[in-house]
Amino acid sequence: MKHCILLLAMLLPFFGFSQSETGAVKGTITTPNGESAEKITVQFKGAGKSVALNASGTFEITAVKPGAYKLVVTSVNTETVELPVTVAAGVTTEVPAIQLKESRQQLQTVEVTGRKDNSYKNDRSFSATKIEMAVKDVPQSVSTVTKELMQDQQAFRASDVIKNVSGVNQFSGYDDFTLRGFRSSTQLLNGLRTVVGFWNQPLLVNIERLEVIKGPAAALFGKTDPGGTINRVTKKPLDVDRKVFAFTVGSFQTYRSTVDLTGPLNEEKTLLYRLNIGYENSETFKTNQGTENFIVSPSLSFAPNDKTRVNLDLVYGLTNGKLYRGQPIFGATAGTDLHSTPISFTIGRANDYIKEKTFSANVSLSHQFSSNFSFNFSYLKYQWNENLMEHRTGNGYAMDSSGAQQPTLMEMMTIKRLSKNINDNVTAYFVHRFQTGAFQHQLLVGYDFNQYSVPVGGSQETARGYRLKNGSVANTYNKARKNDYILDANGNPVPNVPHFSLVNPDYSIANTSGYITTSVATAPARNESSGIYIQDNIKFGKLALLLGLRKEFYSDKFNFNKPQEENIKQESLIPRLGLVYNLTKQINLYGLFVQGFMPQNTATMANPNAGGPFDPLVSRMYEAGAKGDFLHGRLSATLALYHLEQNNVLVSANSASNPDLLEQRGQERGRGVEVDVNGRITDNLFLSANYTYSKTIISKAADKTLEGRLKENAPLQQGGAWLKYNINSGELKGIGIAAGGNFVTKRRTFSDILELPAYAVMDAAVYYKFDKVQLSVNLNNVLNKTYWSGGYDYNRLFPGAPRNFLATIYYTL
Known part of the structure; x- marks a missing residue:
């Protein structure tokens, strides 16, 4: 007591x-x-x-x-x-x-100081045109998830929030997504390219918002995926003191804590700071898959006068866990039962691990020579380090003595890998505002450079296959040479790495000393891309015309730093044409034509038997739609219709004399309609909603039977909504409630006979805010539905989490 x-x-x-x-x-x-x-x-x-x-x-x-x-x-x-x-x-x-008076920082040409809005609606974008512009005035669909929506849904990764964006769904369990039916792993940080570690998604602790630029973004950023590009915008310092501390507990032994500090460092408020720190420790719902994450992100903004602004963003992240290769199910010979193993099922051993370290430094400068002429510069260094040890599937089932697959035993392999990737980005451009008669111009001329490097020092050690009597290993079992293999008591070939049973899994510590391994140094690599671009946003009356043109240069040094080094070059001229018509004060109509560019695989280009050189992948998109601000600017809505195709897809020439021979005749095509609604209906009623109908198919292929087939992990329909209501008066003042859900229709996988079923998931939350404290409790997958958000094949499926909760206490100073 x-x-x-x-x-x-x-x-x-x-x-x-x-x-x-x-x-x-x-x-x-x-x-x-x-x-x-x-x-x-x-x-x-x-x-x-x-x-x-x-x-x-x-x-x-x-x-x-x-x-x-x-x-x-x-x-x-x-x-x-x-x-x-x-x-x-x-x-x-x-x-x-x-x-109130207009802020001198109202029109930042580079995003230096933080945004103070606190809604699900984002009014302005920098990345879509490289200058600050109202989202309604951008002639292209740009969807945004704000930090307020992330907090209300207690999201910690991009996969937690992409359900709020039309046309985007998870491709796998990694850092890749399907955008308008096309797989994409191209991601930007503050408008600059990053090295995608791929296996683990970075935490959202330091992220102000996620912007999704729909369709090709090559006219501004060079080589990008056709379906769209995700841009992570970091939190910037504010000119008011604010300190927020949060602690979270939840299902699957989840513990999280975050700190967000910001404010001025001097009385003049010319020097501002922000510090974001996050920590997570969770077992997840997957067996043998605990993870620990840490991130620290300091930021400084310096504005000594009205003309010059400088920003520095640093991000350091650590991940310690195990690499999840997806849920395997029984092989095709046992049917296509997705429930043959539980969704918690994984493959691996207790001594597996993946340790990742990321570091990025972003410096941006904006200088206003006059009220109509400015210069902008930004540099980003992004580095990713990996230390991996894993027991993983060999993407096949075990072989018996007759060469038949055993559908409940997985072939296994081990990988030990040390790797490092480094990305250096520079972008510089001038913006000139001027008028010619009735035409108002916002002219942008710029250059950017990106270098991706794999330095010396990386290496991979691999163990796989079946043991041979001569002490070596064969990658596969050949029943015609049965006598060359070591056989067990049942006459089956003995694997180099023990098979993994889907009926009786073994997660104990593995003794790897007996494996026969091969070790190969990772070849150093370097590729470079650069571009010169010009863009003019011309306004006259109710019309605005966006004209853009970029010349892209790409080079990849094949066999880098070796005597036989080859410099393989590709280039492209990329146009962008957009039109906006101000129909009413609240509604804009727009149209867009834009092309995309993605270089062909370097190894393919260098293969003398492939029949190259080949033209780069070229995409083109036609888009039309409407954007509006309603309810006195509280609510925004976007309607987009698009036709998107990617050409120059390489396919086999089906040559009997040369199996490596390729020809460039493939095409993939997507058509769809998207709707996004975000903001407030009233002062205390918040809404985020989206819907997509999209049909993305293989439109041209060497194998004519493939034409018309839907692309993998590209659903015909998807959508969702999230509604939050705050009680602002009376005895229940301070209480908030929220509910929502999302659905995705069935999807193809890489297997012709394995289909992922449609699903609908419901979520809910309750909040209570009093004085300096807010309590939030979120219940996800309320109805405890079993579903799969993505997948490859029988051996690699990615289930969603069962019913789970997160409870957070926030303390604000």
Whole structure:
């Protein structure tokens, strides 16, 4: 009892409970240029309270202890206002009317300072055109998941939130996605290319928002995947003090903690900082698959005057876990039963591990020579290191003495690997605003350079296959040479690495000393891409025309640093043409034509028997749609219709005399319609919703029987919604509830007879906010549905998590 009383005495000051009489503060705020009221945030420093301005431009903060405070008014596009206020017990203090002014940082040509909006709606984008532009004015579909939606859904990785974006679904369990039916692993960080580690998705702790640029983005970024590109935008410093601490517990022994600190470092607010730290320790629902993650991300913004702004972002991340190769099921000879093994089933041993380390440094500079002429520069170094040991499937089932597959035994192999990848990015461009008669121009001219390197020092050790009597190993079993193999008591070939039983799995520590291994140094590699581009956004009356042209150069040094080194070069001229028509004050219509570029595989280009050289992969997209802001700017909606095709796909020439011979006649095509809605319906009702109908097929192929077939992991339909309601008055004030769900229709895999079934998953959440504390509890997959978010074949399927919960406490200073 004594300990309980002591604990209660310690907690009462922390949660800010008080029996003393309180006061209130109210006021009126007017905004410039029709700035929407809900974008204004009113904070009461010292009391730990904040409210959003209501539609009439008034606010009221209640239950404030008597004392002296500072009222801070902030928004996305206005200067911060700070006003001293004294609160008396039992009195409602009315502050003088506040007139906000436009911020000098309203039009950042490089995103340096953080955004203060707190909605599911994102108004502006930098990556879609490389300059700040209202999303409604961009003639291309750009979908965004904001940090507020990530927090409300307690998302920690991109796979947790892509359900909120039309046309995007998980391809596998790794860092790859299907965008408009095309597989994509091209990702950007603040608009610059990163090295994709692929196996594990980076945490979202330091991410302000995820932007998805739909369709080819090569006109600005060079070689990119046709379906779209995901851009991770890091959190930037704010000019107001804010400190948020969070701790999470959840299913599968999940523990998480995060810290988000930001504010000015000097009185002039020319030097701002932000520090994000995150830690996760979880066992997950998969057997033998615990993971530990850590990330620290400091950021500095320096604006010594109105003309110059500099930003530095650093990110250091560590991952310690096991590489998940997916759920295997019984082989095809036993049918196509997805439930032949539980979704928790994995392949591996207790002493497997994957240790990843990432580091990135991003420096950006913006200098305004005049009100109409600016220069922008950004550099990103991104490094990924891997230390891997795994027992994994050899992508096949064990062989018996007759050469037949045993559908419940997996062939196994081990891989030990040390690897390092380094990416260096530089982009520099000038922006000039000028007018010729009735035409307003925003001209951008730039150059960027990207270098991807695999340095000396990487190596891989592999064990696989079946033992031979001469002490060596054969990768496969050949029954015609049965007498050359070591056979077990049943006459079956003895594997180099023991088979893994799907009926009686063994997750013990494996003694790898007896494996016969081969070790190969990873060949150093380097490829470079660069581009010169020009873009002009021309406005005249209700019309805006976006003209872009890029000359892309790509070179890959095959056999790098070897006597037989070859420099394989490819290049492309990439146009972009967009048109926006301002139908009404709220609605824009748009149309787009854009091409994409992706170089062909270097090994294929260098193979003298392949019949090359070949033209690079070229994609093209036609898109039309409408974008609108409704309910006084609180809610945004996008409707997009598109036709997308990728040409120059390499296929086999089916030559009997030369099996390596290829020809360039393949084509893949996608057509679809997408709808995205994000924002607020009222001051306390938030909505994010999306729907997609998309048909992505193989339209041309050497094998004519493939034509018309849907591409792998490309569903015909998908969609979802998330609705959150906050109670802002009455006895239940501070409580919020949310519910939502998403669905995906059936999908093909790489196996002709294995199909992933359709699924629908429901989620829910409840929140309670009081004083400086918020409690959030999320229940995911409420109905405990069994489903698969992606997959390759019988031996590599990726199930979604069963019913699970996350509970988080946030403490804000």
